[in-house]
Amino acid sequence: MATLRGHEKVFSIAVTPNGKYAVSGSHDGTLKVWDLEKWREIRSLRAHSKSITAFAITSDGKLVVLGSLDGNLEVWNLETGEEKAAFKEHSEPITEIVITPDGKRAVSGSSDNTLKVWDLEKMEELTTLISHSNSVSKIAITPSGKYAISGSSDNTLKVWDLKKLDEETISTGHSKSVNKIVITPDGKLAVSSSYDGTLKVWDLKTKEEKVTLKGHSGPVTDFVITPDGKRIISGSSDKTLRVWDLKKGNMTLKGHKREVTSVAITSDGKYAISGSFDRTIKVWDLENGKIKVTLEGHKNYISTISIIPNKNCIVSSSHDETLKVWDLDRGIDTITLIGHSGSVSSVAITPDGKSIVSASGDGTHKIWSLENREEIATLEGHKSAPSTIVITPDGKYAVSASYDRTIKILDLKKQIVKTSLRGHTDSATLVAVTSNSRYVVSASRDNTLRVWDLESSSEVSCFTGDVPFTAFDILKDENIIVVGDSLGKVYFFHLHIPCKNNFYF
CATH class of the missing domain: 2.130.10.10 (YVTN repeat-like/Quinoprotein amine dehydrogenase)
Incomplete structure (x- = not known):
């Protein structure tokens, strides 16, 4: 020295x-x-x-x-x-x-x-x-x-x-915080939603706003895009859902008694499913805008709704600490998964549709078998509630972000916590995985967006903004990332994976 x-x-x-x-x-x-x-x-x-x-x-x-x-x-x-x-x-x-x-x-x-x-x-x-x-x-x-x-x-x-x-x-955008961004299946457009009650459609080639969708009288809480990319279904704190179709016109779906918390779409694009603070799940026929069935059974509000691949079934999670599997044809819950001691905040389903991974306010993750209708494993590690969980496209790992500032990598085959990714200095709120299952992107209240190498469990790089990033989505294969922040701005970056320790947007 x-x-x-x-x-x-x-x-x-x-x-x-x-x-x-x-x-x-x-x-x-x-x-x-x-x-x-x-x-x-x-x-x-x-x-x-x-x-x-x-x-x-x-x-x-x-x-x-x-x-x-x-x-x-x-x-x-x-x-x-x-x-x-x-x-x-x-x-x-x-x-x-x-x-x-x-x-x-x-x-x-x-x-x-x-x-x-x-x-x-x-x-x-x-x-x-x-x-x-x-x-x-x-x-x-x-x-x-x-x-x-x-x-x-x-x-x-x-x-x-x-x-x-x-x-x-x-960079431009909404007048309030962006809460979700989704890229259309054809990769040509991105849609953002905000607490300002609007959705915006963006052209990924020109990076320009195509249209602003106005109609909700309260914040947009969730939205989905139909598989053909032609319609957007949004839910709001105004208790309604809206179907946005630029060619055929729009519909307003009314039926919930309280705020809509979650929205999903069936793989054939025919039905929308919504969860609400009123503890119910409603299945909507998108052709006529009518309620096909109302699913009741949860004892507290609905947190999330997920579609099970290749089956006409959904999984719902709730603040009542349970998950339920519903048969949409029969309109009944076929399985109730009990085990968490806190609200179930996030759910991910493996690509083969055989397993569910849930994250809860009790700080744990649980792996459930849909075939055997039972809990397979409980994985602990987070010191506070996980905020979100996703599964890698290859189905090998689950990745969760937590308010304890860490990102956990769960090995689904070995049923262990593979590693903890540390670097955020405030709550980790968002996480996504690139289409090749190699890199993890996370956002935090510390105003950073971090990129991690999944195999080496190392941080590739860190990008710092002026305010927290509140939503993002990654375009498959092309490494374009669309990011929204708490001021309502939307950015378009080319996500270049580095050779060494340099990372550029």
Whole structure:
């Protein structure tokens, strides 16, 4: 171990790609290069300006681009110590600098609300990107070098096309928190719902809002999309369901006495199923909007409804601590699963339809056999209630997020808790798995979205927003993620899986 001295106050350190040198930036206006084999300073670069606030090194380790408190940007040759260029273009402190993977361009962000793109071959400014209404705080570059994503104190993220040198995506959305996002089966559209009582339909190609669906007089609590992608069925705290069909017109389904809590759709798209605070489940004929049957039996409100694959049956969970399996043809519950000592908050069904995994306020997960109609295993681990649970597409694992800040991976074959993923600093509220069953994406009240490698149980990367992310969905095969936040904004990201420890949106 060695102590390297020379700065007054160090604010940032980076290591060159070859691992031989460390570069440190200081508020004393110097950038120092350190030999990590001989543990000594080999070069000190004195900026023309005040305190250095940001710097980045090109991928070949030859150039460093630094920004300062007075808005100056300078380019230096790390090998010779020669200054290559100096610019005074930003009117406020530079807050962030990133360089494209090919080392040809740099992007700087500033407290003047702008980003600037720089050509490192010609040593000139290419353009100024203007759209943020407050200081630019973070910038990331996609591995292809095509897009830059900027985060700002104005609570927005913006995606910029570095080839076209313009804004690719503007985050916009609802007036209140987004509570659910679903991508249509054909992958062309995304639908978001909000506590503002509306749903919005988004075009994933243009990243633009196509239509806002208004009609509910209370918050939208849940919604589903029919398998053919033509209709949306939403439930609300206004006690109603609405069927949205842009071609045939809309319907309002009335019958519940209290708020609708959960909505599901049968695999043939003919029937919608709703659960409510009135403790009932209703099956609706979507052709005529009439109630086919009302299912009663739970002693408290309905938490969730799930469709069992390849069967005309559903599973409901309730605050009464039970799960029930219902036969939709006969209109009766065929199984009542008893065992939890707290409200059942989330349920997932294996792809083969043979098993159920439930999460409860008692802090446990239970695996149930639908064939034998019994509990197979109880898996403990969370110190507080799980918030949601999903099963990987290959059916090997269940993944649960919890208010204890952890993500648990459950091995369904071995019936054990495989591992706990730790990193969130506040309640983990959402979790999803990529279509290849390799990566887990989780959201938390700590304002982060984290990506985890399922096999190695390691965190791949972390993205931090200004407010909590409250909903997201991942487009299968194409790694597009649509994210909503507590301010009502909706974002569109290309989720690029990293090679090492870098992760870009």
